[in-house]
Each structure stands twice: as structure tokens, then as C-alpha cells.
Amino acid sequence: MKIELLKSMMVATTALALIAGPAFAQNVKENYVPVTDEMLKNPPPEEWLMFRGNYANQGYSQLDKINKDTVGKLQLAWAWPMAEAGIQETAPLVHDGVMFLQTNNSIVEALDAKTGDLIWTYRHVLTELPASWSYQLNQARRQKNSIALYGDKVILTTADAKIVVLNAADGKVVWEKQVLDVLKGYSYTVGPVMAEGKIISAISGCSIAGTAGGCFIMAHDANTGEELWRFNTIDDPENPKQGESWGGVPPENRWGGTPWTTGSYDPATKTTFWGIGMPGPYSELIRGSGDGSVLYTNSTLALDTETGKLKWYYQHLPRDNWDLDSPFERILVDQEVDGKTQHLLVTAAGKNGIVFALDRDTGKYLWHKETVKQNVVTGIDADGTVHINTDLIPQAVGEEDLICASVSGGKLWMTGSYSPLTKAYYVPLTEACNTVAPTQTEFTAGNAVGATKFGPRVLPEGITDAGLLDAVDINPTQGDHKWQYRSRPSMTSSVLATAGGLVFGGDAARNINAWDQETGEVVWSQRLNAPIGGYPSTYEIDGEQYLVVPTGYSNAASSISSAFPEIPLPTGSGNSIFVFKLPKS
Numbered sequence: 001m002k003i004e005l006l007k008s009m010m011v012a013t014t015a016l017a018l019i020a021g022p023a024f025a026q027n028v029k030e031n032y033v034p035v036t037d038e039m040l041k042n043p044p045p046e047e048w049l050m051f052r053g054n055y056a057n058q059g060y061s062q063l064d065k066i067n068k069d070t071v072g073k074l075q076l077a078w079a080w081p082m083a084e085a086g087i088q089e090t091a092p093l094v095h096d097g098v099m100f101l102q103t104n105n106s107i108v109e110a111l112d113a114k115t116g117d118l119i120w121t122y123r124h125v126l127t128e129l130p131a132s133w134s135y136q137l138n139q140a141r142r143q144k145n146s147i148a149l150y151g152d153k154v155i156l157t158t159a160d161a162k163i164v165v166l167n168a169a170d171g172k173v174v175w176e177k178q179v180l181d182v183l184k185g186y187s188y189t190v191g192p193v194m195a196e197g198k199i200i201s202a203i204s205g206c207s208i209a210g211t212a213g214g215c216f217i218m219a220h221d222a223n224t225g226e227e228l229w230r231f232n233t234i235d236d237p238e239n240p241k242q243g244e245s246w247g248g249v250p251p252e253n254r255w256g257g258t259p260w261t262t263g264s265y266d267p268a269t270k271t272t273f274w275g276i277g278m279p280g281p282y283s284e285l286i287r288g289s290g291d292g293s294v295l296y297t298n299s300t301l302a303l304d305t306e307t308g309k310l311k312w313y314y315q316h317l318p319r320d321n322w323d324l325d326s327p328f329e330r331i332l333v334d335q336e337v338d339g340k341t342q343h344l345l346v347t348a349a350g351k352n353g354i355v356f357a358l359d360r361d362t363g364k365y366l367w368h369k370e371t372v373k374q375n376v377v378t379g380i381d382a383d384g385t386v387h388i389n390t391d392l393i394p395q396a397v398g399e400e401d402l403i404c405a406s407v408s409g410g411k412l413w414m415t416g417s418y419s420p421l422t423k424a425y426y427v428p429l430t431e432a433c434n435t436v437a438p439t440q441t442e443f444t445a446g447n448a449v450g451a452t453k454f455g456p457r458v459l460p461e462g463i464t465d466a467g468l469l470d471a472v473d474i475n476p477t478q479g480d481h482k483w484q485y486r487s488r489p490s491m492t493s494s495v496l497a498t499a500g501g502l503v504f505g506g507d508a509a510r511n512i513n514a515w516d517q518e519t520g521e522v523v524w525s526q527r528l529n530a531p532i533g534g535y536p537s538t539y540e541i542d543g544e545q546y547l548v549v550p551t552g553y554s555n556a557a558s559s560i561s562s563a564f565p566e567i568p569l570p571t572g573s574g575n576s577i578f579v580f581k582l583p584k585s
Contacts, residue, residue: 027119029110032169033096034152037196041267046540048094048548051145051191052415053537056332057264059417060497061538065545066582067500071514071524074580077546078116082575083107083123088533088552089144089413091191092577097541098168099548101577102147102191105140106158110171114541116579120171127160127182133446136208139187144413145262145535146191148199150222157188157201163220177225179203179218184210185446190262193272195305197222200272202259206234207280207450209443215257217274217301219308229308233257233276233296236310247284247292255280255287255449257297260327261413266343266360270305273332273360275349278325281451283438285321285394293318298326298350302363312363316349316356317377318386321393322403322436323452324376326350329415331425332360333474342476346418348427351410352376355425355472355479369479371470372411372429373460375404394438404433406457408559415535419497422517423475424482426503428491429468432457432560457560466490466563467507471520483520488564492554493532504547506532508557509567512549512578530574531557547580 035049043049045062052059066074082090086104093100099113106124111117129137140159148155153174154166160182165174179201180186185208192201199220206215214235219228234257236242246254256279263274279297281287287294298317303310316326326349333344345360352374357366365384379387392401405411409430416427435455443449459466467487473480487507495505497517502524506512508531514524534550552575561569 028170029098029119029168032152035095035149040194048092048537048539049149050093050193051091051262051535052329055193055265055267057329058331059415059495060419062499063538063540063545064499065540066498066502066538066547068502068516068523070582071500071502073582074524074547075583077579077581079576079578080111080116082552082577083109083121085553085573085575086141087555088550088575089142090550090577091145091535092537092548092550093147093149094537094539095149100147100149100154100168102143102145102156103575104143106143106146106156108147108154108156108166108171110168113539113546122166122171124156124158124164126158129446132444135448136185136187136205136446139189139205143189146188148192148194150194153222155192155194155199155222157191159187159189161186161188161203163199163201163225175225177220180216186211190260193263193265194222195265195272198228198305200263200305202263202274204258204260206258207255207448209445209447209449212255213252215259217259217303219305231301231303231308231310233259233301236296239310242295245292245295247288247290249288258327260325261329261415264330264332265305266332269361271311272303272305273330273345274301274303275327275330275347276301277327278320278323280449282323283321283394283452284319285397285438286451291319294320300330300345300347300349300358300363302360314358314363314365314384316354316386317352317388319388322376323407323450324351324403324405328411328413331416331418333418335423335476337476344474344476346425346474348411348416351407351412352405353410353427353429355427357474357476357479366476367478369472369481371427371472372431372468373404373463374410397438397440400435400437402433403436404460406432406434407436407454408432408457408556412556414491414556415494417495417497417503418474419503419517421499421501422482423473424517425472425474426495426497427470427472428493428495428505429470430466430490430556430560431460431463431468432466433460434458456562459563466560469495469503469505469515469520485515485520489567490557490560490563492557493550494535496536496538498538504536506536506549508554508561508564508569510551512536528578529576530570544581544584549578549580551576551578
């Protein structure tokens with residue numbers, strides 16, 4: 001296997017050197033097959049049509065040629081350097097033999113998924129912003145899964161708050177729409193979910209000075225761009241409890257509530273489920289909300305896709321004072337119990353890593369399970385009421401407390417996956433704490449209103465391993481740890497579960513690993529050029545299964561690197577994708 005790895009890495013180095021030369025001319029994918037609503041409801045196993053593979057956001061593939069018996073034979077098929085630096089959070093999509101690759105600064109590339117040859121590139125011209133708008137400028141360097149496929153189009157949400165629709169065959173613009181004002185601070189950092197002709201997307205930038213009063217989940221017509229509905233995550237006049245929960249703070253002085261991760265969708269009930277982030281400013285001492293729970297921050301929202309109306313909500317962390325937001329993947333799971341189908345929503349909702357199971361038809365709390373060390377949530381009642389550690393709520397500017405998990409997780413954007421083979425949810429995590437203290441801060445254009453000082457990330461007392469992959473058993477009554485895999489370096493990628501009985505994911509030490517879903521044993525590992533990032537995925541062409549592994553710069557790695565000083569991080573970004581496959585028999 002070492003000889004195969006050496007050959008693979010030599011091929012990768014050559015590929016990266018050759019491709020890094022002059023720009024390629026724009027080409028055309030001939031006879032592109034449109035993506036239909038039926039395909040999205042029942043994705044072909046050989047393709048990867050959306051962010052997490054299916055509407056349920058499970059991150060699971062039905063392909064099984066790469067399995068526990070064959071994974072050791074994987075060889076590099078091709079590699080590609082990403083078009084732009086920045087945080088590596090890409091989610092490559094594959095359809096009709098084409099890989100559609102989004103990258104930072106709203107760039108999209110189409111590659112031949114079998115050979116890695118470039119078909120076309122779309123490079124969006126971003127709105128020019130002042131250099132002093134540091135937080136907003138950084139939004140363009142942290143875009144993740146910002147494309148979707150529908151019909152014969154690629155739908156792109158951009159860092160300057162536009163929806164751009166491209167021809168999938170040649171990358172040319174069909175139409176574009178300025179959705180919200182980038183000069184107020186709005187942007188897109190995540191892509192949409194397509195629901196029967198609707199582009200359902202969520203805006204970011206809701207913690208920037210100019211965006212007070214509104215953070216939105218919206219639906220637009222896929223053909224015309226017409227806005228069909230919008231839902232404000234921090235101002236809901238139809239729910240008096242929501243307004244009261246801000247403790248008298250009027251809507252025009254509220255910030256936060258960002259839906260940082262693309263939602264899931266249940267076509268049977270026409271419901272989309274989104275996780276919502278923290279309030280702003282981060283400390284209630286500065287934001288003036290008193291002991292209010294500040295709805296709908298740190299909540300799951302279930303919205304009717306036809307009307308945009310709220311069906312239910314559940315708050316995972318009320319009264320957040322520490323930027324421990326809860327916007328991460330909402331996974332839909334159906335299980336048979338006593339002859340009846342139980343409709344579940346499972347999520348490691350927030351940075352504290354607590355896994356929740358809810359009834360997705362009603363929002364009823366079912367159970368929770370803790371993963372990493374955390375000291376903010378003290379308990380959760382049988383009715384789902386979450387209690388926080390009020391001793392950690394600062395009473396004065398500059399008052400400092402050690403908070404676990406940290407502002408960078410615990411759990412972060414790296415998504416977990418659910419395997420129907422094992423009925424387990426595989427969650428990538430980091431053990432970490434940091435100090436938090438409120439500050440008096442002037443709110444300036446293009447910059448965040450957090451008004452909080454964070455100390456460096458450190459390991460919790462008594463813990464020596466930063467990385468954790470937790471396999472949580474999923475059932476309607478109570479979850480448990482199926483197994484836990486701990487490692488010195490932190491986890492830096494999302495994970496992929498497959499019908500081959502494997503879970504793929506990677507770490508700051510540049511290792512892409514395959515774990516046995518049943519036992520947690522590492523059965524295959526390859527070291528690449530940079531920390532593993534983004535969203536590993538898999539597809540099949542001409543009977544051959546491929547494994548896609550993104551690599552590159554990782555905030556999740558650099559901010560906790562002092563916990564594993566023996567593992568140096570690369571100095572460059574290294575943003576690339578590596579594509580492996582089994583050799584032909």
C-alpha cells in the first residue's frame with residue numbers, strides 16, 4: 001500500500017503543477033441531462049446532487065464498492081487545486097459525469113468527474129467593499145456549499161448577497177438578482193435547498209452593524225428570481241412570545257439569528273428545517289435583553305415551503321452569552337417502532353456538541369446526549385426546557401469566565417452523517433474551552449457587533465486529545481454512544497457514511513481516514529497535502545466508485561493547534577480536492 005500511496009502522491013504533485021499554469025478556455029458539456037424534482041426526491045445512488053447527498057441531510061451514500069475489504073486498494077485518480085484561497089469548506093456536487101465545484105469568493109468550476117479536466121469556470125465579480133470592513137470581507141473567504149443543481153442550471157448564492165443562475169452546460173449567466181443590500185452587511189455563506197421550483201436560501205451577515213432588525217430565510221422562484229416569501233428569524237410579529245423574549249429590545253436593535261447551515265427538506269409534508277445561530281451582541285449585558293431567551297436564536301425552525309409560515313420551533317440554547325450558536329445540520333431520520341413510522345430530526349445543534357432528537361412533525365423534544373466536555377447547559381427537563389449555568393453569565397464589562405466548549409467548538413460547521421446500516425449519527429468534534437468576556441465596542445460598518453473578547457482555545461482539564469468522532473445511537477427513546485474515537489489532532493472535515501460500512505473524514509494532521517461504522521476501528525488512512533476539509537463525498541461512473549476528499553486551510557485546525565504542537569500545520573492554504581478510486585479488476 002505504501003508503494004501505491006507514493007505513486008498516487010507523485011501523480012497528485014504532477015497534476016497540481018500542470019494545472020496551476022495558464023487559464024483554460026471555456027468549454028461546453030454536451031447534452032447535459034437536467035436535474036428533475038423526482039431526482040432530488042430520490043437521488044440516483046451514483047451521483048451526489050446536493051449538499052449532503054439527499055434532502056434529509058444524512059451525508060450517506062448507497063454505494064458499496066468501496067468497503068472494508070476493498071478500501072485499502074484505493075488509488076488517486078486525479079487532483080485539482082481550488083481557484084481561491086480561504087477556509088476550505090467546499091461541497092462538490094456530481095451529476096451527469098460533471099463535478100460542480102464552488103469555492104471562496106463566489107467562484108464555480110465544472111470538471112469532468114472521471115478525468116478531472118476543466119470544462120468551464122465562472123468567476124463572480126464581487127461588489128467592492130472598503131478595506132476597513134474586515135468581518136464582511138472575510139465572509140467571502142468562508143463560503144461553503146454555495147451551489148445547488150436544478151433543471152439545466154447551477155444556482156449560486158454569492159458573498160455579495162446575490163442569487164446567480166448559471167447554465168450547467170457552459171457556466172454562462174442566465175439571470176441574477178440582488179437579494180439584500182451588501183452595503184448594509186448582508187451576504188450569503190451557504191447555498192440553497194431546491195424545493196419544487198423554489199430556491200430556499202438563508203442570508204448571513206446578520207451580526208454586522210448595518211443589518212439590525214432582520215435575518216432571513218427566503219424563497220425565490222427558480223425561473224424568474226421573484227421573491228415568494230421570507231421569514232425573519234429575530235422578529236416574528238405573529239408570535240408575541242418571540243418579541244417578549246428579547247426583554248424589551250426593539251427589532252431595530254436586534255442582531256444575530258443567522259441560519260449558518262443549509263436546511264433539510266421533507267417533501268411529504270412540504271417542510272424545511274433550519275438551524276439558527278446566536279444572538280448579537282453576544283452578552284446580554286451589552287444587548288440589553290436581560291434574562292430573556294432571545295427567540296429564535298439557537299433554535300430549530302420548521303417552515304412551510306409553500307407559505308414560509310412557521311410550523312414549530314425548539315430552542316436548544318436560550319439566553320446565549322458566549323457565541324455558542326446552534327445552526328448546524330438538521331438530519332431527518334425515519335424509523336419503524338411498533339409498526340409505526342417515527343419521524344425524527346436529529347442534530348448536534350450547537351457548539352457545545354449536545355445531540356438532540358426531536359419529533360420533526362411536532363417539534364416535541366425526545367432526548368439529548370452530551371458528547372464533548374461543556375459547562376454551559378446544566379440540564380434539560382423532560383419537556384425539553386434547557387437550563388443554563390447562570391454563574392457563567394457576566395455581570396460586568398471585562399468579567400472573564402472559562403467556557404466549554406469554545407467559540408470554535410465543540411461542534412462547528414463540519415457536519416455529521418447518519419447511516420441507516422447502524423442507525424448511528426457520526427459527529428466530528430473538538431474538545432476545547434476558552435475564556436469569554438464582554439467588552440464595550442463601537443459598532444462600525446462592515447464589522448461584527450459581538451462586543452466580546454475571546455481567549456485562546458485550550459483543552460479542557462484532564463483531556464489530552466483534541467479530536468473526537470462520536471458515533472451516537474439514534475432511536476426514538478434515548479441515544480447512547482455506540483463508540484468514540486479520540487485523536488490528538490482535531491477533526492477538520494465533515495464526515496461521509498456509506499453502504500460499504502465505512503465513515504470517511506479527516507483531521508488537522510492531514511489524514512483522511514476510513515472508520516468501521518460498527519466498531520470505530522480505522523481501516524484505511526492516507527496523508528495528503530493539507531488538513532482535510534469541506535465535505536467528503538462519493539460517486540460512481542462506468543461502474544467505478546470514486547471518493548472525493550477536499551483539503552486546505554482550516555480555522556478549526558489553526559485555532560487549537562497549540563494542543564498538538566508536535567503536528568505542524570502547512571504554511572500555505574493548499575486548497576485542493578483529491579479524487580480516489582479502486583483500480584480496475
